[in-house]
Amino acid sequence: MFKIIDAQLLAPGIKRFVIEAPRIARKQRPGQFVILRIYEEGERIPVTIENSDPERGTVSIVVQSAGKTTQLLNSLNTGDTILDVVGPLGKPSEIANYGTVVVVGGGVGTAMAYPTAAALKRAGNRVISIVGARNKELVILEPEMRAVSDSVMITTDDGSYADKGFVTDKLRQLIQNGTRIDLVVAVGPIVMMKAIADMTRKENIHTVVSLNPIMIDGTGMCGGCRVLIDGKSEFACVDGPEFDAHRVDFAVLVQRNSMYRNAEQRSLAEFHRCKTDAATRELETTAAAVPAARQGEQR
């Protein structure tokens, strides 16, 4: 059992959890992830670690509601527990002084890009961060990213905050302005990472992406997380999760991540039906209780 010692809503549907996990906190390096299972019947899902505090023995994760498990997770609060948290898994980000590094965080990917950006800054790099979100409300960790970056650019798809557009627009601008870029680190939706890979391939800029395929054990045992790298299978859990973006077959990643779409939708629908049933039951109980109380008043 792993105790949630703080839960905080960062944006609609995006929550940060600080979890008591002393062993993981001691060992975590940027780029690594945990696998968690909320309850006995739960599935195992990988979640990137945002930060850790070895002194307090805690790690923090940022979770965006999508399927049943993430929705259930995001319904938890301070004091609740998660049945299993295992990690830190995967190879840490390769941190060195590259020169100028552009760190791109798309949506909740920003939470995963953040520790890498911070480590790259500490290693002496000039860090330019690009943070993208659908709208103003979904821009997360702006102050944190500002604190570890030499400059931060923000885009929203609808223009409700900062510049309207996509993170790729900002990266293109940097390239067109002749900014010397030694490394690009991109974490976010697959389409975003693919678009960035396509752009930097032409410019011959080394680019690293963090992949999030379906996983079970996270230790290399099941092989479910295999991704095609230069046409060869590699396991994201032990060989990654970070890979050279120019060698990744993103189409296969999208295809494999769709393997359980029907099941995922069914699971979510059942989950909502259960929640609705529970809410209805609660309403009925309340409704039934009201007349009784009124009768009491009358007497």
Add this chain to the structure above:
Amino acid sequence: MSTTAKKSVNPLPLKERMKVPRQLMPEQAADERAHNFTEVNLGYSPELAQQEARRCLECAKPTCTDNCPVGVKVKEFVELIVVGDFLGAAAKIREDNVLPAVTGRVCPQEDHCEGKCLLSKKVKPLGIGYLERFVADYEKRMGTHVVPNVPPTGKKIAVVGSGPSGLTVAGDLIQKGHKVRVFEALHELGGVLVYGIPEFRLPKQIIREQLDYMREMGVEFETDVVVGRTVTVDELMEEEGYDAVYIGTGAGLPQFMNIPGEHFNGVYSANEFLTRINLMKAYKFPTYDEPMLDLQGRDVAVIGGGNTALDAIRSALRLGARKAYVIYRRSDAEMPARAEEVHHARQEGIDFQMLTAPVEFLSDGKGWLTAARCVRMELGEPDASGRRRPVPKLGSEFDLSLSVAIIAIGTSANPIVQSTTPGLGTNKRGYIQASEETQRTTRKGVFAGGDIVTGSATVILAMGAGRRAAKSIHEYLTTGEW
């Protein structure tokens, strides 16, 4: 007057014993069990067990024990069955084997004890596995087992991995008075016994009971710890005060065939397929959250001929597969699976495509598997493994329509512990180097055994390594000599 030979407790004269047929194991009917996950074998009754036990020839030099990787004293425990002391028989087995209910079910007895049974020269060998299973189950039903009480030595051992070899080390060392803590990467204990071997061959309740017994003896367990990531071997020794570490992390990474289309949706490794079913209970979706592809009415094939392959395809059959194939590139004679499993699988209607190998997977153009393109093989000269090498027959290609293909062609070394433990020697295939006699590695105080040393093998061989390691760890902790 006096005779040196101990008088036999067996009422049957020696020459009568061979006339008694090997007692059949009662089992669920094949057409029934093909649709459920309940155990196939039902177990001997006390009468059947005693009848079978009386077949033992009580050899002066029992080859059964010599051929048991953990050295179970077969003749002695069988004698105790003959006289009806079933609990005594269980205790006798436990002197050498901490998991009798497990090995009685999954051990390939034909390769060990039963394979060398003198009876087998003329008739069928003694049902040693069935008898072992009987006494272990009897002991469980009686709910009495002895918890040994030994004075503590003050020494601490960390066991990495809670599979058969780790549990053997833990069980043996706790009985020597050492403090033992087992670290497991998954959320459940038991390693391959839990994530790999299905319920119909090894009910999980049996593992839970064995674990409870070990807890009673004082073994501590910690799940959700990936040694090498969550904590390193060096940290266990230097910071957490362990005097010795045993590494039994198991088989590791599943191998793929590296043929086109292996990434299509519908192609699983056997490890993933079995883990989804056994560990994650995906067949109970949506009560359990972990999904798997619906096999109802689908055609499924496993590639490979080992126990894992048969476990996977027989599970697929139980989940409603319409056709369930085993695709194996050699012939029956070379199949590494346990004889009883092959027999059971045939009874259940598994279609064995022998001397056949897939060369490519085909899809619907959207990334979903539709077929395996296969080629027929013939056997040529023996290869490095001593088995005749399969050679493709020209022009024999054909397409086998499939929704799901499960690859069960073996595993390679998981590098997590090796790569995070400086000075730990590995062989060229990445497995940990350990002495065959003492299981000592190249690092002082660090021992290793089971599949992480030998590559994929069997439960009993892993337990044998655990046994040797426990003995050698005890020696090291007692003498301090490396």
